[in-house]
Amino acid sequence: MIDTKTKYMNPYLAGVLLGLVLLAAFYLTGRGLGASGAMKSAVVATVDVVDANYATTNSFFGKFLGGPNSPMKSWLVFEVLGVLVGGFISGAFAGRLKFKIEKSPNITNRRRIILALIGGALFGFGSQLGRGCTSGAALSGMAVLSVAGYVTMVCIFGTAFALAYFFRKNWI
């Protein structure tokens, strides 16, 4: 394979930069980063379009509707749009823009897709129950020293480590 890719940034340097981005978020807007919240807004908005009546009566979706603004006009939605743009810019500079399914050579595309779908569903579900994902609850929560942040972080990484053995065939 001809390798035109640029290498990734040194992880410690990337960590410092990510920390500064997070700090900037706190300094400017008083809140940390996030991701799953934007996906929730997308779901709520979609449900509202498909069946507005159901959306407002559902006790979860209804919470985010009825305000003066659409659920899509939220901080996290705009932030995640930024993530798309930022990721794209970085990928373009590094020559990593390419449609592909990334997987271990030991498994089929189909299997990777199914795993991604199941993993995504679990993560989406868990992020709502846990009130935030790796970025919103764990990373941002740890920065403000919140107990919730540390608990969520330990639970996410602890479970992933504990289950790693059972899913090893998919990765190594």
Place this chain on the structure above:
Amino acid sequence: MAPIIPLNGYTEELNLLAAFLIGIGFGFVLEQAGFSSSRKLAGMFYGYDITVLKVFFTAAITAMVGLIFLNYLGLIDMSIVYINQYYIKSAIVGGVIMGAGFIIGGFCPGTSVCAAAIGKIDAMIFIGGSLIGIFIFGLTYDWLEPLYNDAFVGAPKLSEELGIKDGLLAFAVIFMAVMMFWLGEKAEKMFKRDDISKEI
């Protein structure tokens, strides 16, 4: 005095613009760090690539120490900064479910968006899965609500719970992180997988 936007009552539009710009920085750094690759992320759990550990903890520590210094210098009003609400049970159960999703799907929501931005199809599917998961949560919310709202204890800070200063806790976290970096880099040698590392 910060946080600048909420404290000065600037418009929501400016807040959203800030969100967008912050997001660009977030996405850029994630991609640069290699978080757009699920096999790099998963490397954390098999020891062959602990980039996640390094980036995640360095970032959390940078922001943590930054906030402590800003607070010390009186540059930020920490009474306005969001501190995560802690509902003991849902945080734990949610975290466990997310951990399972992580090892199965290979992404978390933030990294999946970043990976989708550079064309990773598995990441796009992961996002699709997340949307479905959130939808299912909404459908089953009435049933889950007792768990979701149970054992609420406010928004406690770990330093307050332990009865120590923020700075001391930060120092302890840094100490642990430094140890983990050291062990992690040993693991990277021990579980080295050149075949995977050259592909990601």
Place this chain on the structure above:
Amino acid sequence: MKKVNNYTPRLIASLVMVLMGFVAAVLPPTKNSSTELNAEQLLRELKLESHAVSVDELAQLLIDKDPSILLIDLRSKTEYDTFHLPGAINIPFDSLFTENWVPYVDQGMRNNVFYSNGTTLSTEAWMLTRQRGFKNNYYLRGGLNEWFTDIILPVPPEATESKAAFDLYQKRVGAKMFFTGNTAISAPAQSESEIKLPVPQKKKQRVEGGCS
């Protein structure tokens, strides 16, 4: 040389972090900025309505049954007994700072929402608690009067008004049914103080965050 390159980033990063952590650990504790609120800041917050909760927000909070808010009725016991909002406890204004009640208003766990008939009494209570540096207190803008005009007896918007006005009206009708027993949503499970946290959209109140 390759070997050195592999080690140095970690060593540099570790060294810098430990150093920063050490400095952070030996810094003397900071003053709590919220206890040093001066009159000017207080007025600014009041003007920004940073700690105000609207009746619509409150209705939603009650419907959602979030456990983290506590409604505090500042009126007299007689008035409270005649009518009070679901789940509210009664702390007459003049006994707000007595020994019995201070633990309710000076605490770090729940978000209190003060209300009275109008806004005067509740704003005053909020200012007094804010000046003392108590956290997590809010007040109901418009008080019970607005609660009745907007939630219990909402007026339908004119046909020419915006969609938002209609949506708001729909929402209010739903809330009305919820509170007047004509339950359309689900039975209110208001055990004493099991209510809901204000979803802050306002200026100087803790920023809404997280990513749930």
